[in-house]
Amino acid sequence: MLDKTYSPADIEGKWYEHWETSGAFKCGQRADAEPYVIVMPPPNVTGSLHMGHALDNSLQDTLIRFERLRGKDVLWQPGTDHAGIATQMVVERQMDAEGGPTRQEIGREAFLERVWKWKAESGGTITGQLRRLGASCDWSREAFTMDEPRSKAVIAKFVQLYKEGLLYKSQRLVNWDPKLKTAISDLEVEQKEVDGNFWHFHYPIDGEEGRFIEIATTRPETMLGDTAVAVHPEDERYKDLIGKFVKLPLVGRLIRIVGDEHADPEQGTGALKVTPAHDFNDFEIGKRHDLEMINIFDENACINDNAPEKYRGMDRFEARKAIVADMDAAGFLVKVKPHRHMVPYGDRGGVVIEPWLTEQWYVDAETLAKPAIEAVETGKTKFIPKNWEKTYFEWMRNIQPWCVSRQLWWGHRIPAWYAPDGTVFVEETEEAAYEAAKAKLGDDVTLTQDTDVLDTWFSSAMWPYSTLGWTGHEDAALDTVKKYYPNTTLITGFDIIFFWVARMMMSGIHFMGEVPFKDVYIHALVRDEKGAKMSKSKGNVIDPLEFVEKYGADALRFTLIAMEAQGRDIKMSEKRVEGYRNFGTKLWNAARFCEMNGIAGSDTVEAPQATLAVNKWIIAEVAKAAEGVTKALEAFRFNDSADAIYHFTWGTFCDWYVELIKPVFWGEDEAAKEETRRVAGWVLDQILVLLHPFMPFITEELWHATRDDRPYDLILAQWPTIAVAADGADEEVNWAIKFISEIRSTRSEMNVPAGAKATALVVGASEATKARLESFQDMICRLARLEKAEAVDAAESKGSAQLVVDEATVYLPLADLMDLDAEKARLEKNLEKLSKEAGSLKGRLNNQGFVAKAPEHVVAEAKEQLLDLEGQIEKVKAALTRLG
Numbered sequence: 001m002l003d004k005t006y007s008p009a010d011i012e013g014k015w016y017e018h019w020e021t022s023g024a025f026k027c028g029q030r031a032d033a034e035p036y037v038i039v040m041p042p043p044n045v046t047g048s049l050h051m052g053h054a055l056d057n058s059l060q061d062t063l064i065r066f067e068r069l070r071g072k073d074v075l076w077q078p079g080t081d082h083a084g085i086a087t088q089m090v091v092e093r094q095m096d097a098e099g100g101p102t103r104q105e106i107g108r109e110a111f112l113e114r115v116w117k118w119k120a121e122s123g124g125t126i127t128g129q130l131r132r133l134g135a136s137c138d139w140s141r142e143a144f145t146m147d148e149p150r151s152k153a154v155i156a157k158f159v160q161l162y163k164e165g166l167l168y169k170s171q172r173l174v175n176w177d178p179k180l181k182t183a184i185s186d187l188e189v190e191q192k193e194v195d196g197n198f199w200h201f202h203y204p205i206d207g208e209e210g211r212f213i214e215i216a217t218t219r220p221e222t223m224l225g226d227t228a229v230a231v232h233p234e235d236e237r238y239k240d241l242i243g244k245f246v247k248l249p250l251v252g253r254l255i256r257i258v259g260d261e262h263a264d265p266e267q268g269t270g271a272l273k274v275t276p277a278h279d280f281n282d283f284e285i286g287k288r289h290d291l292e293m294i295n296i297f298d299e300n301a302c303i304n305d306n307a308p309e310k311y312r313g314m315d316r317f318e319a320r321k322a323i324v325a326d327m328d329a330a331g332f333l334v335k336v337k338p339h340r341h342m343v344p345y346g347d348r349g350g351v352v353i354e355p356w357l358t359e360q361w362y363v364d365a366e367t368l369a370k371p372a373i374e375a376v377e378t379g380k381t382k383f384i385p386k387n388w389e390k391t392y393f394e395w396m397r398n399i400q401p402w403c404v405s406r407q408l409w410w411g412h413r414i415p416a417w418y419a420p421d422g423t424v425f426v427e428e429t430e431e432a433a434y435e436a437a438k439a440k441l442g443d444d445v446t447l448t449q450d451t452d453v454l455d456t457w458f459s460s461a462m463w464p465y466s467t468l469g470w471t472g473h474e475d476a477a478l479d480t481v482k483k484y485y486p487n488t489t490l491i492t493g494f495d496i497i498f499f500w501v502a503r504m505m506m507s508g509i510h511f512m513g514e515v516p517f518k519d520v521y522i523h524a525l526v527r528d529e530k531g532a533k534m535s536k537s538k539g540n541v542i543d544p545l546e547f548v549e550k551y552g553a554d555a556l557r558f559t560l561i562a563m564e565a566q567g568r569d570i571k572m573s574e575k576r577v578e579g580y581r582n583f584g585t586k587l588w589n590a591a592r593f594c595e596m597n598g599i600a601g602s603d604t605v606e607a608p609q610a611t612l613a614v615n616k617w618i619i620a621e622v623a624k625a626a627e628g629v630t631k632a633l634e635a636f637r638f639n640d641s642a643d644a645i646y647h648f649t650w651g652t653f654c655d656w657y658v659e660l661i662k663p664v665f666w667g668e669d670e671a672a673k674e675e676t677r678r679v680a681g682w683v684l685d686q687i688l689v690l691l692h693p694f695m696p697f698i699t700e701e702l703w704h705a706t707r708d709d710r711p712y713d714l715i716l717a718q719w720p721t722i723a724v725a726a727d728g729a730d731e732e733v734n735w736a737i738k739f740i741s742e743i744r745s746t747r748s749e750m751n752v753p754a755g756a757k758a759t760a761l762v763v764g765a766s767e768a769t770k771a772r773l774e775s776f777q778d779m780i781c782r783l784a785r786l787e788k789a790e791a792v793d794a795a796e797s798k799g800s801a802q803l804v805v806d807e808a809t810v811y812l813p814l815a816d817l818m819d820l821d822a823e824k825a826r827l828e829k830n831l832e833k834l835s836k837e838a839g840s841l842k843g844r845l846n847n848q849g850f851v852a853k854a855p856e857h858v859v860a861e862a863k864e865q866l867l868d869l870e871g872q873i874e875k876v877k878a879a880l881t882r883l884g
Helices: 008-022 051-069 084-098 108-122 125-133 148-163 220-225 280-288 316-329 365-377 388-397 430-441 456-460 478-484 494-512 544-551 553-562 574-596 613-634 638-666 670-691 696-705 729-749 767-775 777-784 820-846 848-853 856-883
Strands: 035-039 073-077 167-177 182-184 189-204 212-217 228-231 245-247 254-259 271-274 333-346 354-363 382-384 416-418 424-426 487-493 517-523 758-763 786-792 800-805 808-813
Touching (some): 008 125, 008 696, 035 051, 051 073, 051 125, 051 517, 051 544, 084 108, 148 167, 148 424, 148 456, 212 220, 212 228, 212 271, 365 388, 494 517, 544 574, 553 638, 574 638, 613 729, 638 670, 638 777, 729 808, 777 786, 820 848
Parallel strands (some): 035 487, 382 517, 758 786
Antiparallel strands (some): 167 354, 228 271, 416 424, 800 808
């Protein structure tokens, strides 16, 4: 017996444990089936489930469960990323809180032992949370970017790229975090708008007494590293100065004036100070003009020995104050203008990032990008929505060398060993490095391994094939690689198209000879219900697990999937989650109705034979719903797929079919009852299968509750593929439903009392409509609350509400049932009120000042309110028209 009330907490944990222990998630159980593979974007081992993860993994699980039900050999590959900086910081903070020794004091080996211990004890939080969400990954294959097989693969990849000349060491600018003392990726840089200044300085022209060139800068401290001033070649103000020199104030160094198109005559003074070692744009100017690159900072962002003695050892911001004061004292400060501008901060260290010239390891991304660009151009890999291809191409066609070294201890240590003379030996093991070194330098050589580790994106770029067991060597895992590579689909957010998707494309094509995946679905951003981006600083972060606790994982999943429309962000609303929990309750109650009327789960996947029109109709509607859900999922139209099953379940099945078959069970026709039980049980089964990818827990519970001798779990059932020969029965019932719905709608708009029963007079009815009125008379009267519905030649319009159904006009005489004058007055008053509110909103939205100054979500809310009011106005006008 089903419980009276639907309680997600009572069923979700039970079924997840059952699925996992029964092996339902494992790949390889359908040896001859077509593979379907999704690799999970590996969450950080330090992470916990946020709403973006919940969306990402709900979409992936929907496709995985869908394709599993379609009989494919599915592999959803799970795993976690070692998250170099984040993990190292977590453990260092833990050590600091304990008041013990620092990382440097205990040394590298002891520190790494400590990190591995932390990982074993605390690093599995997010995988447990993904289980709460219902993620049906093959956990038996769970991977970690620093486990032994993945580490072996990473080292093999590094060595191969180096030996192919595609990986090298070079001095270039990086994003340097002075607090963490490491290079970081662009993704770890957060741009913040801050109040600052433009300092305008005069640089004296060498050999032209009294002549200066004026530059403006937001970072005066970097002038100590200036090696040129750039002006636009066509700027008439400075044309004659190109090729001349200025004497750099405070330093005394002569630096050249160069003509470069990067200098914009419309920006600032039109003259740029060029500091190639401390600005990414200046670095490119420096390369174009062969300028000296002078690094004036140490790893702490303090002034180093390349600057005048007075400033050495100063923090960069202290040096800024001193330099401005000294420039003022020397008469070179022209003016100071307040300026609000963007400044890069490290998202982990929380300090201003310094572009810093340092020696790092780089991958030749430009060479690797070419086949990855071609793969998308030719359609081997497709982006959905397609507009994201433009973003991909733009970045790939302007790609810079990829800095892959990090100055951390936690990560894959770079497999490079140095001899005392600086000769580098790159090999997979220390033994191999010594062999190579001895062959070149003699037996007494001593090697020292590079202290840096690899960027985490280097290892995650290999995820589609390293997780399948590829290690760069021939081994048994290659059979798995051949079967499941390339992956079928990748689902991820737009923010890591560059960092992860593009790098997987480059890595997969280079090492595997094939694209890593066929389809890349880029999903929306989850915002708060007002449309604002979630952030801790705003205090609007929504914890998905709170919704899971309150409404169940099924309701949260369905909300996210139903709101995932291509190209449109999700406004997360608790009311929507609550609404979809109510949807679960609706389905639960329909299953209880079935149980109470002897309707059990079907023993066939084929549609039962039916003679009653209502049963023929529902079978045809199941076929339409199955086709709609299937086509939408195949096209990654997640919202359409959820919409199709939702409306079929709630509207067609629960609201209509259940109501339409009640008289069958009240009657005496046992054959009709038995047929209806068979059909209803089969329909409920199809709903459970179609709904399972979206709401796996409630559907599995009802699958077993409606029949206790099921030969298999729902998760392994068969997806509906239904061919129905239309004999017109479905059209007949759909007409009756339309007729009833129109009358119900009119009664609601006209405020007709619930107990009042009118007679529907149908004018202009065709012979087919007359036959249908007779055939469905009982149903129409019961569900539309009518005394009767009859075809007549003519009807009195005065005192009647009028509506049109197909070719016929339906008159509802209401004069004897309600006060029509009072109702007309009520409607007119309501119309006046709604029109006034709409007019006020239109006025605000037509006010350009309001639109420009009001927060985006306030404007959006006003537009939505106006649309809602306009809809209400139309309904009231229609009701007034019906009254005549």
